[in-house]
Structures are given as structure tokens and as C-alpha cells.
Amino acid sequence: MRFRARVEVQLRPGIADPEGATIERALPALGFDGVARVRAGRSFSFEVDAPDEGAARTTATELADRLLANPVIEQSRLELEAL
Amino acid sequence: MAPRIGVVVFPGTNCEHDVVAAAEAAGGTGTLLWHGDTRLDAVDAVVLPGGFAHGDYLRPGALARFSPVMEAVGAFARAGGPVVGICNGFQVLTEAGLLPGALQKNGRLRFLCEPARLVVTSTASVLTAEATPGAELVIPINHFSGNFTCDADTLRQLQDENRIVLRYADNPNGSVDAIAGIANEAGNVVGLMPHPERASSALLGSEDGLVLLRGLVAAGAARATAAA
Numbered sequence: 001m002r003f004r005a006r007v008e009v010q011l012r013p014g015i016a017d018p019e020g021a022t023i024e025r026a027l028p029a030l031g032f033d034g035v036a037r038v039r040a041g042r043s044f045s046f047e048v049d050a051p052d053e054g055a056a057r058t059t060a061t062e063l064a065d066r067l068l069a070n071p072v073i074e075q076s077r078l079e080l081e082a083l
Numbered sequence: 084m085a086p087r088i089g090v091v092v093f094p095g096t097n098c099e100h101d102v103v104a105a106a107e108a109a110g111g112t113g114t115l116l117w118h119g120d121t122r123l124d125a126v127d128a129v130v131l132p133g134g135f136a137h138g139d140y141l142r143p144g145a146l147a148r149f150s151p152v153m154e155a156v157g158a159f160a161r162a163g164g165p166v167v168g169i170c171n172g173f174q175v176l177t178e179a180g181l182l183p184g185a186l187q188k189n190g191r192l193r194f195l196c197e198p199a200r201l202v203v204t205s206t207a208s209v210l211t212a213e214a215t216p217g218a219e220l221v222i223p224i225n226h227f228s229g230n231f232t233c234d235a236d237t238l239r240q241l242q243d244e245n246r247i248v249l250r251y252a253d254n255p256n257g258s259v260d261a262i263a264g265i266a267n268e269a270g271n272v273v274g275l276m277p278h279p280e281r282a283s284s285a286l287l288g289s290e291d292g293l294v295l296l297r298g299l300v301a302a303g304a305a306r307a308t309a310a311a
Contacts, residue, residue, distance in 0.1 A: 011187075015232065016257070018192045067149075070142055070178065072185040073232060 003048045005060040006079045009069045010041035044068055047083070056080060085112045086303030089126030091156065091172075093118040093136035093147050098169065098280065102132045105280035109296035111303060118150040127303035127310075128165040128209075129156055131172025133225070133278060143186065143228050144174035153179055165209040165302040166272045170226055173264075173274030182267060182274045183241070184233030189226070190257025198289070199224045199277055200252035201263050208266035209302035210273040210295050211248045219252065220291035222277040229276040231258040231265070241265055249275055271302070 011017045019040035027035050046063075050056035060078050069076040088106040090099045092115050103113030116123060118136075123129065136147035147153070153175075160166045160181055168176040176182040189195060198221050203214040214220070233241070238259060241247050249264035256276070264275030279292025 015187070016190070018188055018190060022192055067145065068141070070145065070185055072177070072183075072234075073187055 003056040086127040096134035098133035105283035111300040131168040133170035144178035148179040168274040208270040213298040
């Protein structure tokens with residue numbers, strides 16, 4: 001089976017996010033009020049061939065933890081969809 | 084014979100020739116090592132120099148960690164060989180797990196290219212062994228992601244074990260505890276954001292980096308003697 005994985009990587013809560021903070025500071029000037037807690041991150045997508053969803057999840061999770069995210073400062077979230 | 088300092092070249096590395104010249108000014112001989120090689124070619128010390136290994140894609144150092152040469156660098160480090168990562172090389176060492184912590188984007192998202200005032204806070208490393216504790220060194224920094232961070236337990240460990248070897252006097256990038264350079268437990272693996280090779284001649288405005296490189300060359304010489 002083939003699955004499409006989408007991995008979202010963000011800085012861990014508590015790790016300073018100067019990019020998110022800079023975006024947030026720009027919002028009032030653009031007329032956006034009431035928007036808070038902006039966090040910046042990155043998104044990756046790829047396809048995985050695997051016998052079942054569990055195996056695809058294992059591969060994608062390992063890939064995210066070993067390469068896409070640096071666990072010292074980042075966390076990742078995985079979404080999997082069968083194609 | 085002068086110790087051989089192996090300087091690793093990744094695609095995108097750009098400080099390798101400066102490091103070779105500075106290592107020679109400090110009494111060693113420099114030789115370039117290609118990232119695709121799986122052997123270190125009988126060197127006595129290894130430097131991972133600055134630049135943009137693999138384009139800094141994903142995160143600085145994230146892909147360089149998987150270059151074939153890194154397995155040999157890891158084995159060399161675990162066997163007690165002196166390994167120093169400068170700037171991008173420091174980022175590679177943290178990504179490879181040879182040093183703790185991570186280098187994130189500078190506070191206030193500013194690229195910094197300027198002389199930095201550093202304080203020698205530990206001489207228990209191959210890089211700072213010849214420096215004077217408490218001495219101030221002026222050495223350039225040139226980075227966007229030099230903001231050292233780690234969890235509270237790791238920081239306490241670095242402090243308690245005297246492994247913070249250099250601190251910024253003015254902390255320009257927002258690093259935790261003003262950390263500019265750290266060592267591993269044994270002191271043979273060191274990472275620092277400032278570029279000692281750019282402060283290795285009066286013509287460059289400072290010779291303050293030489294005392295660090297002399298430490299590395301001496302560590303290489305000691306290793307060569309032990310092996311002989």
C-alpha cells in the first residue's frame with residue numbers, strides 16, 4: 001500500500017521562537033487584532049510504500065525523529081493518509 | 084614532524100583553506116578531507132570548518148551528519164582524538180550527537196558578522212588548554228544560527244563539569260548562559276561559534292585565535308607521539 005505522510009515540525013513549547021514573535025509583532029500594523037501565540041514551523045510531505053498503516057507510521061515517525069526534526073529543540077506531528 | 088590537522092570539506096564548506104593556513108601558523112600541517120571519504124587518512128586532529136554544509140538545507144548540520152566521513156569522525160572522537168567544530172562545524176557536531184544541545188536562530192533574528200569579545204571559562208579542552216583562564220579573546224563571529232540552547236539538566240551538567248570553555252562577554256546571539264563554546268566530557272571534542280582562524284594573524288586584526296589553535300595542534304602532537 002502507499003500512504004501520503006505530512007509532517008509538521010515546530011519548536012518545542014518553551015523554546016524561544018524569534019520568527020513567530022516577529023510575525024506576531026507585525027500583525028497589529030496590518031490591522032489583525034486579537035491574534036496571539038504565533039509559532040513558526042515547517043511542513044514536509046512524502047509518500048511511503050508499506051504493507052499496512054502501522055508500518056508506514058513507524059517509517060514516517062522514525063524519519064521525522066531522526067532527520068526532519070531536531071528533538072533537542074523541535075517536535076513533530078504526523079498525519080497519514082492512504083492513497 | 085608537525086601534527087597533521089585534517090580539515091573536513093562538505094559541499095558548501097567555505098572556511099577550509101583559512102583553517103589550513105591558520106593551523107599551519109599555529110605549528111601544524113593542514114590537509115583537506117572530503118566528506119564522501121570513509122577514512123581520515125592518518126590525521127592527528129580533525130576540524131569541521133565553517134560554511135554551509137549541504138546548503139544548510141533542513142537545518143544547519145542536519146544533512147552533514149549523514150555524510151560518510153562522519154562515521155570516521157565519530158570513531159576518531161570516541162577513541163580520544165581531538166575534534167573541533169567551528170561555526171557550521173559546531174552545528175554539525177550537535178546534530179551528530181557528538182556534543183549536546185542545539186544552535187538555533189539568533190535572538191532577534193539577526194545575522195551577525197562582527198568581532199566578539201570572549202572569555203576563556205575553562206581550559207579543560209583540547210582547544211583551550213593553552214589559554215589563560217579568565218582571559219579575554221577578540222575573535223570574529225559570522226552566523227545566523229549561533230544561539231546555543233539546551234535543556235536545564237544539560238546546562239547544569241555543562242556547568243558542573245566545567246565544559247563551557249568560552250563565553251561571550253556581551254552575548255550577541257542570545258545563547259543560554261552566554262555560551263560560545265562547549266566541550267564533551269573528555270574535553271577532546273569542542274564546538275564553538277567564533278572563528279579562531281579569522282583571528283590568526285595581526286594582518287587580520289587579531290591574533291587571539293592562535294592560542295586556541297596552538298592548543299589543538301599540541302593535542303594532535305600528543306596523540307601522534309602516543310601512537311608512535
